[in-house]
Amino acid sequence: MAKRTETVGRLDDAARAGWLYYVAGRTQDEIASAMGISRQSAQRLVSLAVAERLIKVRLDHPIAECLELGEAMRSKFGLTHVDIVPSDPGSSSTTIGIAEAGAAEIERWLKKADPIVLAVGTGRTLKAAIDQLPAMECPQHRIMSLTGNIGPDGSAAYYNVIFSMADAVKARHYPMPLPVLVSSSEERDLLHRQSLVQSTLKLGREADVAFVGIGELGVDAPLCLDGFLDPDEMMRLMEEGATGEICGWMYDGDGRLLEGSINERVASVPLPSRETTTVIGLAKGKRKYAALLAALRGHMINGVITDEATARYLLAA
Amino acid sequence: MAKRTETVGRLDDAARAGWLYYVAGRTQDEIASAMGISRQSAQRLVSLAVAERLIKVRLDHPIAECLELGEAMRSKFGLTHVDIVPSDPGSSSTTIGIAEAGAAEIERWLKKADPIVLAVGTGRTLKAAIDQLPAMECPQHRIMSLTGNIGPDGSAAYYNVIFSMADAVKARHYPMPLPVLVSSSEERDLLHRQSLVQSTLKLGREADVAFVGIGELGVDAPLCLDGFLDPDEMMRLMEEGATGEICGWMYDGDGRLLEGSINERVASVPLPSRETTTVIGLAKGKRKYAALLAALRGHMINGVITDEATARYLLAA
DNA sequence: TCAGTTTGTGAGTAATTGCCCATGAGCGAA
DNA sequence: TTCGCTCATGGGCAATTACTCACAAACTGA
Numbered sequence: 001m002a003k004r005t006e007t008v009g010r011l012d013d014a015a016r017a018g019w020l021y022y023v024a025g026r027t028q029d030e031i032a033s034a035m036g037i038s039r040q041s042a043q044r045l046v047s048l049a050v051a052e053r054l055i056k057v058r059l060d061h062p063i064a065e066c067l068e069l070g071e072a073m074r075s076k077f078g079l080t081h082v083d084i085v086p087s088d089p090g091s092s093s094t095t096i097g098i099a100e101a102g103a104a105e106i107e108r109w110l111k112k113a114d115p116i117v118l119a120v121g122t123g124r125t126l127k128a129a130i131d132q133l134p135a136m137e138c139p140q141h142r143i144m145s146l147t148g149n150i151g152p153d154g155s156a157a158y159y160n161v162i163f164s165m166a167d168a169v170k171a172r173h174y175p176m177p178l179p180v181l182v183s184s185s186e187e188r189d190l191l192h193r194q195s196l197v198q199s200t201l202k203l204g205r206e207a208d209v210a211f212v213g214i215g216e217l218g219v220d221a222p223l224c225l226d227g228f229l230d231p232d233e234m235m236r237l238m239e240e241g242a243t244g245e246i247c248g249w250m251y252d253g254d255g256r257l258l259e260g261s262i263n264e265r266v267a268s269v270p271l272p273s274r275e276t277t278t279v280i281g282l283a284k285g286k287r288k289y290a291a292l293l294a295a296l297r298g299h300m301i302n303g304v305i306t307d308e309a310t311a312r313y314l315l316a317a
Numbered sequence: 318m319a320k321r322t323e324t325v326g327r328l329d330d331a332a333r334a335g336w337l338y339y340v341a342g343r344t345q346d347e348i349a350s351a352m353g354i355s356r357q358s359a360q361r362l363v364s365l366a367v368a369e370r371l372i373k374v375r376l377d378h379p380i381a382e383c384l385e386l387g388e389a390m391r392s393k394f395g396l397t398h399v400d401i402v403p404s405d406p407g408s409s410s411t412t413i414g415i416a417e418a419g420a421a422e423i424e425r426w427l428k429k430a431d432p433i434v435l436a437v438g439t440g441r442t443l444k445a446a447i448d449q450l451p452a453m454e455c456p457q458h459r460i461m462s463l464t465g466n467i468g469p470d471g472s473a474a475y476y477n478v479i480f481s482m483a484d485a486v487k488a489r490h491y492p493m494p495l496p497v498l499v500s501s502s503e504e505r506d507l508l509h510r511q512s513l514v515q516s517t518l519k520l521g522r523e524a525d526v527a528f529v530g531i532g533e534l535g536v537d538a539p540l541c542l543d544g545f546l547d548p549d550e551m552m553r554l555m556e557e558g559a560t561g562e563i564c565g566w567m568y569d570g571d572g573r574l575l576e577g578s579i580n581e582r583v584a585s586v587p588l589p590s591r592e593t594t595t596v597i598g599l600a601k602g603k604r605k606y607a608a609l610l611a612a613l614r615g616h617m618i619n620g621v622i623t624d625e626a627t628a629r630y631l632l633a634a
Numbered sequence: 635t636c637a638g639t640t641t642g643t644g645a646g647t648a649a650t651t652g653c654c655c656a657t658g659a660g661c662g663a664a
Numbered sequence: 665t666t667c668g669c670t671c672a673t674g675g676g677c678a679a680t681t682a683c684t685c686a687c688a689a690a691c692t693g694a
Contacts, residue, residue, distance in 0.1 A: 010642095015378035016403050022374040024405040024413055027680065034406050040644060043681065054378040057339040060451040061332035061371040086333050088341040089351050096341055111428060134377040327672095344650065355674055360651065 244291025255298015572615015
């Protein structure tokens, strides 16, 4: 307990130091003497505040180029929502930028006064976005997971998107106590008949907005790395034309769901209708190009958050 | 024209550099080579982005102490809205912190989907807050000025709060084409009978929220510095018990409007009812202590944005 | 209680950033 | 055209910040 109190006190100090540094614009030396600590400690508190995401930075300027690319994307693919962030040529991160932009968009939806149903998929990109969310109280909304959050080994949670979200956002949460892939369509149907799952499935059809990651395929794709699919099966699917995956649902190069056995074993909630729901895909980077392009062509998503370089590729394709 | 295009391009570059620096976390050296400019130019772009307020920093952590003080303020003075920001002991600025917090609160109101009427007073503090607002489009709202924006010399605008706001926020604006103080109550009544002023007065009664500065009195008070009152008159008023001023309305140490001639010459819109409107006062610092305390005691305001040190004083009083 | 581990601290140092200055390009007026 | 003005540029240097290391305090699990 003492430990916990201390930790909170420390974060409090970090927040105070971060405030003095970023908002009040003081130097770390000044902060140190104001707070009665050494310069080094002040520096640590400031960087702790950044590391703990106490300090949020946002850019309030419509970069002309990003707007243009966004407009072009909107008309080419018939999108409802587009957000293009600047590219960072030197970075290999697949989430930087779109995580922040995704969080900002999620926040915008959650700030609405009228109750909404917000659906989330899973994956590294979405997790990174959720991690950027500030603490919020939104008892009026409901948040549901489109995909199961049980790992292939049956144990831990697989990219714990919905639970991370529950930490940050106080609202009713509806997880999916299932794996992404099960062994047969019969097993899936059995699991889906559970009343708990039934209500989540129903909620999925009512979603106002959904945020999903775009999964690329390949032997080093998330589904393989996380052990849901073995490399052999992955290769077979790719030979059958599989190009990408959203919430586990496999689709081909034209964004049509694969008609093989694989999708019958996907235990996720069906993607909400793009007629009634804004389904926003988050993805950037070369490895996602093909999967994202196919998803856009097939209108599996009607919103996208990506970066300049990816947008250029998609427009040229 | 070429100049203007160039300026826009420069801001665009500044935004990009600022993004790379603050969001992507690159060094200015890296930004320089990525953008093909010298390190110094990169530094200039980053600081330009800050100077032009393209970069917004916010602190997302409830500092325990500020929350406690806020709760105590709320119950002691029966307030609807309280926001306490950390104090910066070394700074003499009377706006730092509360300007940012005020802007955030104004933004929250303006983000509402349902149409509201937002009223603003005037003064240095409020101006600093408005300057922190991002560009917004809110055609559903109406924004009105509670005080005249004509200087005592009849010419330029006096702390151009409503016009600065119009620059940032696209909504219908209703200024008050009057001075704060006129020479007699007859003149005021005459001016108030103009139809333009009439509609603004009416709007004032409908305001959902009002943001006002708290004016202290004294020979170096804003009203004197800006030439509305000469020092002699100010001294006389203070002898009569005047303690503070909101939108020009003078009140005594218990927060009751002065019954002398002075308030009959104030051409401002009457303060909206605290029964139906959230009237938020922004002020901090020793010089404002007495005026703020009186305003709170008399329930002239039912919301406050201030800093820790001021809150401590108010609670101890 | 005690060894092992984690966590915070201060010192020193390398890296990064902020600022001043001299220079030169661009532009409008004479 | 030329002068004068403004403003962006890059260099250099001082200030500021980030990182590494060694050590001490607190905590954990026998």
